[in-house]
Amino acid sequence: MRWSRVRFYDLDMNGHVNNSKYLDWVFEVMGADFLTHHIPKKVHLKYVKEVLAGGLITSQYEQEGLKTQHQITSDGQINAQAEIEWEEVEEKGWNYGK
16 A cells, blocks of 8 residues: 655646546556566556545555556545556566666
8 A cells, every 4th residue: 555645746737636647656556576577468447536636645456466456545535446467577678778
C-alpha cells in the first residue's frame, strides 16, 4: 500500500487529476524491483470517481502470478480500479542508459 498527496502538477487545466497520474499511482505501488523485471502486457483501467486537488490517495494491489488488481481510493471511496497482466523481461533489457 502507498499513500500520495495530489499535487498542483498532477492537475490538468480544468483542475482535475490528469488521467496519466492514475497510472503512475498504479505502477508506483509495485516497487522498483518488480518494475525492473516486468512490463505491462495488458492494462484495463476504470475511472470511478475523480480525485480532488489536495486529496490524499491510497494505492493498493493484490497479485496472483503475473496478474495484479489495483485500487485507488481517497476519503474512503474508490476512485479508480485497474487489472494488469504483466510480462517478465530479462534484466539486461532495462539498463536505463548504462
